[in-house]
Amino acid sequence: MTNYRLGVLAGDGIGPEIVSATVHVFKTAAQKAGVDINWIDLPMGWEGIKQYNDPLPEETKEALKETHGWILGPHDSAAYPPEHKVKLNPSGALRHSLDLYANVRPAKTMPGIKSVVGEADLVIYRENTEGFYADRNMYSGHGEWQITEDVVVTSGVFTRKAAERIAHAAFKMAMQRRKKVTIVHKANVLRLSTGLFLRVCREVAEQYPEVTVDDYHIDAMAAHLVRRAKDFDIIVTENMYGDILSDLAGELVGSLGLAPSINSNDNLAMAQAAHGSAPDIAGLNIGNPTGIMLSTVMLMDWLAERHNDPKLKEMGQLVEQGLYQSLESGVKTKDLGGSASTSDFAEAISERISQAVLR
Structure with missing residues (x-):
């Protein structure tokens, strides 16, 4: 049985809460499906700045090269110190430096969600x-030039x-x-x-x-x-x-806050929800982890295909099924009109995973 090494970059704002909830349910699913996963915590965002004065430390980037894939929490780069704002944000830097050329974003109706x-x-x-994003279409520098105070030219x-x-x-x-x-x-x-x-x-x-x-x-x-x-x-x-x-x-x-995605190339994949870090509710244990959980389901599917390991896909199916069952039964976070905390929501999913009957 393969021992998988998965990086965990919790990020900023609600990131630590929703990523922790995600790792919790996937640990339950891994135990249920019989998959051996080593979860490796790596600093990113404010934690990276505190430890290394860098929102995406070289130590983190080097460690990611030794993983099978990773979860990237949201970042609050708009609030970083000025010397870090001029750099690519952690997400953009990883996509660019590792050539994660495919951003895959499903949009699917969910049980219990209007x-x-x-x-x-x-x-x-x-x-x-590539395209028109100035931070991603140049080898060096940025694809925007201010010719005069009133004229800007951009490239694609x-x-x-x-x-x-x-x-x-x-x-x-x-x-x-x-x-x-x-x-x-x-x-x-x-x-x-x-x-x-x-x-x-x-x-x-x-x-x-x-x-x-x-x-x-x-x-x-x-x-x-x-x-x-x-x-x-x-x-x-x-x-x-x-x-x-x-x-x-x-x-x-349903909501952008529920939207999952992965960024990948032919050899690497990164799970990343589409939403931001929601710093206004950070630390309140009310953030919705659905987006990052479903992103991690996508990561498991990607890994299952790459490593020809159906147990990884089974893990993802256990989490997705448990999540949908929880939503359908009315277990929802505040943003969806419910009363469940982030950790309550994760626990409800974990309980359903534990009770699931494997095919």
């Missing part, structure tokens, strides 16, 4: 390294390599689901940049003849999500459009 769009089950594949970077690999990731997942991919772009206006992205995705599509493919402009796609989210399966798009659409989709099916 959805604005009714039933929906889609996954957004966001290219994570689009390459065939980046488009090809996110497209392949999206189409491979489509083959495991409903075999439908939607490409989102703005090639009618940004003809060279997003035009290249669209063209390369269409070329990749030819290698997956069983998959139905369509494409929409980003503005139209936002409207289609609101009107008929249930019709979409896999959506693939560039960095900024993916960021916007995934936040929209998360809110439409």
Whole structure:
């Protein structure tokens, strides 16, 4: 049996509370499924600044290289000291330095959670390294220049390599689901940049003849999500459009605070909820851990496939099932209209995992 080493970066604000709750339920699931996991706490955010004067210490980055994957809690980089604000935030630094090119964000209706769009089950594949985000499209420096006090110029970077690999990731997942991919772009206006992205995705599509493919402009796609989210399966798009659409989709099916994601390349994966650190409620034990728990379920699925270990997938299924059962029975945190604390919610899930009958 493999001993898995998983990094735990609790982060800022509500991070320590929701990450601790997540590790608690996954320890229960690991025991139930018979999986050996070594959870390795590593400093990040304010804890990194206190210990090493760095929100993402080199010691942490080096330790991550020896793990099978890790959980990244939210960070409050807006509140860091000025000398740290000019750097990439911990999330961006990890995505950039480790080339975690795929940001995968599901949006799925959940039991006991009101959805604005009714039933929906889609996954957004966001290219994570290029596009119009100035902090991710340069080898050195930033892709923004202030020419005069009143004029700013920004750059966007689009390459065939980046488009090809996110497209392949999206189409491979489509083959495991409903075999439908939607490409989102703005090639009618940004003809060279997003035009290249669209063209390369269409070329990749030819290698997956069983998959139905369509494409929409980003503005139209936002409207289609609101009107008929249930019709979409896999959506693939560039960095900024993916960021916007995934936040929209998360809110439409319940709440951005529930939205999970992983960031990955072919060898590494990082679980990271889509929401922020909520410093206003830090330390109150009322933060909702659903997003980071479901992100860790995604991490287990990714690891299960990579290491051909069905017990990891079983772990994720135990947590997901226990979480959904808890929500459906009315065990909810304050943000969802319930009265359960963060730790109460985790304990309710753990109890359901312990009582589950393995197939």
